[in-house]
Amino acid sequence: MEKTIKVVIAGPRGRMGREAVKLAEETAHFELVGVVDHKFGGMQLSDLEGFTSNAAIYESMTECFTETNPDVLIDLTTPEIGKKHTRLALEYGVRPVVGTTGFSESDLKELEGLTEQKGIGAIIAPNFAIGAILMMKFSKMAAKYFEDVEILEMHHDQKLDAPSGTGMKTAELIASVRESKQQGHPDETELLPGARGAEFDGIRLHSIRLPGLIAHQEVIFGGNGQSLKIRHDSYNRESFMSGVKFAVEQAMKIDVLVYGLENLME
Numbered sequence: 001m002e003k004t005i006k007v008v009i010a011g012p013r014g015r016m017g018r019e020a021v022k023l024a025e026e027t028a029h030f031e032l033v034g035v036v037d038h039k040f041g042g043m044q045l046s047d048l049e050g051f052t053s054n055a056a057i058y059e060s061m062t063e064c065f066t067e068t069n070p071d072v073l074i075d076l077t078t079p080e081i082g083k084k085h086t087r088l089a090l091e092y093g094v095r096p097v098v099g100t101t102g103f104s105e106s107d108l109k110e111l112e113g114l115t116e117q118k119g120i121g122a123i124i125a126p127n128f129a130i131g132a133i134l135m136m137k138f139s140k141m142a143a144k145y146f147e148d149v150e151i152l153e154m155h156h157d158q159k160l161d162a163p164s165g166t167g168m169k170t171a172e173l174i175a176s177v178r179e180s181k182q183q184g185h186p187d188e189t190e191l192l193p194g195a196r197g198a199e200f201d202g203i204r205l206h207s208i209r210l211p212g213l214i215a216h217q218e219v220i221f222g223g224n225g226q227s228l229k230i231r232h233d234s235y236n237r238e239s240f241m242s243g244v245k246f247a248v249e250q251a252m253k254i255d256v257l258v259y260g261l262e263n264l265m266e
């Protein structure tokens with residue numbers, strides 16, 4: 001029998017948090033010992049509409065950690081809050097599994113240092129969907145053969161950060177295998193600021209926000225007389241949950257910070 005993993009979820013009432021609560025309840029070797037919310041402290045999740053779990057709601061993460069002694073924190077909140085929660089989890093010896101996006105390079109460096117000090121596992125995954133991870137891996141492969149690429153990331157219009165974590169991670173992976181290149185015409189001008197999108201190491205990233213979308217990305221490579229498009233679509237938030245489960249299990253087996261699930265997949 002697998003060892004039970006005690007889990008706390010931050011952001012349980014959010015779009016992702018609700019799916020994660022379901023996952024924790026449905027997974028035999030996960031035990032949801034508490035949730036962290038900025039409202040409804042002192043109540044149980046089941047007091048709120050749409051929940052059956054009797055996990056306690058805490059407004060203070062430190063109180064939650066002290067009382068429930070969890071193994072893993074799953075954070076699905078907002079960029080600012082997610083960073084604070086990740087630091088706090090590491091300080092308390094709780095392994096963070098972070099889906100929240102919007103972490104900068106310096107945030108990641110700082111958290112890597114803290115993880116090293118604590119000697120426990122931590123996972124920050126801009127995208128938990130297996131198809132999205134493959135899209136990023138395939139894009140890295142293709143970048144060895146195509147010098148020019150642009151990334152179109154498309155999300156729902158309630159998203160707070162741009163470019164998306166997935167878009168940034170894809171650009172980083174591509175930049176890691178190709179020579180730095182300024183793309184487009186050297187003398188191009190933007191008649192409207194932003195027309196050419198954001199730029200990372202010469203790679204253009206375009207962020208589309210529309211109601212009706214969930215999470216989609218197309219990576220377009222251009223070569224002489226040809227193009228290659230690698231696309232992934234998440235049509236619901238359940239699509240992320242097998243990755244969340246995998247990340248929680250993996251976080252228990254490692255003692256470093258892993259940024260991106262592709263690093264844990266063959």
Ligand SMILES: NC(=O)c1ccc[n+]([C@@H]2O[C@H](COP(=O)([O-])OP(=O)(O)OC[C@H]3O[C@@H](n4cnc5c(N)ncnc54)[C@H](O)[C@@H]3O)[C@@H](O)[C@H]2O)c1
Pocket residue numbers: 010011012013014015016017036037038076077078079081098099100101102125126127128129240
């Ligand atoms: N890694 C992935 O695969 C993946 C997939 C989808 C979304 N995301 C990211 O996950 C995050 C959440 O996305 P969402 O669509 O569920 O957003 P959402 O706005 O629906 O949910 C965020 C939740 O965080 C809660 N929250 C805010 N402040 C809090 C605090 N101090 N303590 C506890 N909870 C707090 C809010 O009440 C809200 O319920 C975003 O950063 C998003 O980019 C990642």
Ligand SMILES: O=C(O)C1=N[C@H](C(=O)O)CCC1
Pocket residue numbers: 101126127155159160163164165166167214215
């Ligand atoms: O809904 C969101 O917000 C998502 N954000 C991730 C990102 O920033 O890459 C990807 C999945 C959905």
